[in-house]
Amino acid sequence: MTPSLLFQRLRRAIWTWKQPLTQQPSERTAPISDLFIWRASKDWQTSFELIDIPSLFCDYPHTIPRNVTIFFFDDKGRYCLEKRIPVLPHQRQTLNISSLVGESHGEVGTFAVFHADIPRAVTDMGSFLTERGYVSYRYQQAPLQAYVHGNYDAIARKSDHTFERLGVTGWLPRQYCLQHAMQNPSYYEFGLVNPTNKVQSFTCQWISLLSGKLLSHQIVKLPPQGMHLIHFPINQSEPARAVIQSRLVMARPLVFRIQNSKLDVFHG
């Protein structure tokens, strides 16, 4: 091995050794879910496309009712409520998440979807069933919903009904640089979620794409399971890019972009 290659490997090891993207649940059959962001207000409606994932892997007797449990958390990561929803094998159920969470838990938070049955085909491979499915948002009664997929294996549910957060932090601060040009006139909201067991600090920077200078920054501290929407209007300012610094291995935001009351939503 050349000294240069050795140096490269050592350099990479500082950032990757014992720092996986997500950790494994402590129980072999624990279901995993993303911490999806819900929004419920006069302007926002959230839906979730529920698919019976276990039945995609194997057949279950039709005579036994099966279900998923959806847990709702507020923006501070506090438990709000849970709903058991019967599943329909090989069908699509569009759940109105805003209606399920109701009006007494604020306007934003997270939810997790746990399947009750874990197929042998999954556990035999040493794998875990994970719900990283599809959320849609409707803004201001638009005729169309904007879809976005889940992207993180954030939380597991243990057999004693407690939760295990699976997010991993590194030793050094890391930057997540969104590869997107924020152009005016648009209104941006960045949804950040803390999938770890400790309070995490996020520094969000907006950097000019013209000059490279820092235009603005904001620091938010999120409790475990907490989430926050950071607002960035870009009406009169220069085109910009966003950089999110934290100790998370990957602090990938959910991005809401609103232009002329039209919504676009995507993951970093």
Add this chain to the structure above:
Amino acid sequence: MSYYPLLKVSGAQGWVTLCNFSPNNWEAGATRNQLVNVTWCADDVWITACLGTLEVGKTRTVTAQDLQGLVPDSALPLLSLTQNPLPPQSPRLPKLDGVKTATPAWRASLGLSTLQAQTSYQGEMDPFPAPASLLTFGPFVQFGAEINNYLILLNLESSPSPRTDTLMIYDAHHQALKGQFDVHNNQANVIPLDGLGFHSTDLPLFVCRTMAAIPLYFSRTADGNFLSLEHTHPPASLVVHGKRWEAQKILKNRWFEKVNPKVNP
């Protein structure tokens, strides 16, 4: 570094915004100015043209309009960033020498616009092995008056030789065939999903037995005022850790058999 396909759908303009800055501060090291290229497939060969240089820290948006007269309408334009020039012609898809990252991958904004709205996702594309297969469940069809839904099946292979597969679309519950379409390699195949008889509780299943692809779903209102674009996961994303590719194989075999027991996957 990956390629970034410029999407094409009737009634909407495709665009790609390339970024010459790393998606994180620990994988890429120092970056430098990079060449902006467009590559496309024509007559059994890959052709590349250089569109200029992108400075460090900058972005550049390339639209379908920018490529008019350069890339044939029938070809899928593939944007890329490289440190060295690509060959003008190549019998295989050129390997890109740009900086590669994994957490996350070096991405671009891939979008579609009308005069009134735009929609995008953060994506990248690497060549699929050939042959390979596709199986995905797509619950993105939206219903309502004046709403149009499309599947955009994106394929990219190293070989420029044209080949065709059949996309089979089923209702997963009854395993009923709803439609079948010819799809081509190295293309963005646009399949209209309206008129296939799907209802709001149907779970569409998309199967290609010899061609892998990225399945994108584009919905729009007829007046172009509202748009939505997103892709579904491959089956391997239904599980994490362990031998997830084996789990994917099990799931694919099960569903290939379910929808057509007479054909060996």
